[in-house]
Amino acid sequence: MRNIYLPSQGAEDWRRLLADPIKHWREGYSAMCLAHCWESASGLPHEIARLLTCIGPLPELLVALPEHKVPLPGSRRGDSQNDLFALVRAGDQTVAVTIEGKVDEPFDQPLGTWLANASDGKRKRLAFICDLLGLTPPLPTNIRYQLLHRTASAVIEARRFKTDAAAMIVHSFSPTRKWFEDYAAFVALFGAIAAPDQLVCSHFEGPPRLYVGWASGEIHHLPQNGLIPAV
Template sequence: MVKIYLPSQGAEEWRRLLADPAKHWREGYSAMCLAKCWENAIGLPPEIARLLTSVGPSAELLVALPEHKVPLPGSNRGDSQNDLFALARAGDHTVAVTIEGKVDEPFDQPLGLWLANASNGKRKRLAFICDLLGLTQPLPERIRYQLLHRTASAVIEARRFKTDAAAMIVHSFSSTRRWFEDYAAFVALFAATAEPDQLVCVRPEGAPPLYVGWASGEIHDHKTLKAMDTRP
């Protein structure tokens, strides 16, 4: 894969990067909401900037890469395709941030389903992620696998870019904060408590320190929409 990235000319350019541009690019769904929000912000969206002030003052965006793929060991689907990867500066600290956009879509499969008849590759990948995040198996079956590998991506990229901290942030556009309970269950794995619109350091002694957060974006009414997030 060529590692040359061109400046964006608008939200529509994000569409071609999707795993399924026809299916995933729809008004009111996470891919389009995230693209429009970040493009309109011309920098960090204010709700993201507020969270990153937990790391340091005056948070600013350095670079953002939509649909950023991070290789993981095991399984035939070798990459975690993050909705957005950003390098940000907060005071004297640089932060590697993976962003998971959400409206009504769930966080993919719970571990109990993802591990059903699991291959050796899947088990190898989960062991790698748990070791990276300092988690002990077995994990509760209700934990959403997507949150695990998105957070692992943040740590991997933080080490690759040698940033001062890593962060995984759920950027939600749901008026009811749908699926927050799944995020909270994930945060509880680290003996921490999740709160909306807060960034919590779940591994302060990690290398690098790891943060997770839930940011509330511009609210939309999606009562008639169907959950359809099937991206890897």
């Protein structure tokens, strides 16, 4: 994992960082929507800033790193490639934030599918994540693995940068809030109740304090005809 980052000149610079720059860079999909949204914002997109005000006033974007990889144990290719990682200052608090962009795409596989014929590496990775997040296995089979490792990434980076808090935020551009029920099931693991456009503090016994949230992005970042391609 490289630790030198170059300033972005625009949304197109995000494309080369994708795992598949052809398949994943398409109108109506999360990668392009997220890039255009964050590049067009003056600092934080307002829907993200609004969520983070519950941590501290006047949230300020310090740095944002697209397609940021966070190593996880169990596999040389087991990194969590986060759509975006950001360091944010909110009042006197510093927050490590992982952003998961979504339009119509699901949160990858549920655990029941992901664990089918799982390797020792996969099981080691899941055990590490559960221990890190204070979750007791076995977890429900409907929980989406992607939400687990994105949240683990936020905690890992919060400890690495010694921030006051960690947050995993789903930045959704779906007009119908597609897959919100999967997010809500995940939030319930931490004894919290999910709500759209709210940041909730989990019962995770840090440090750091852990927050999870769902932010509704502006739909003008979708294709102008309003049609979203099928996944």
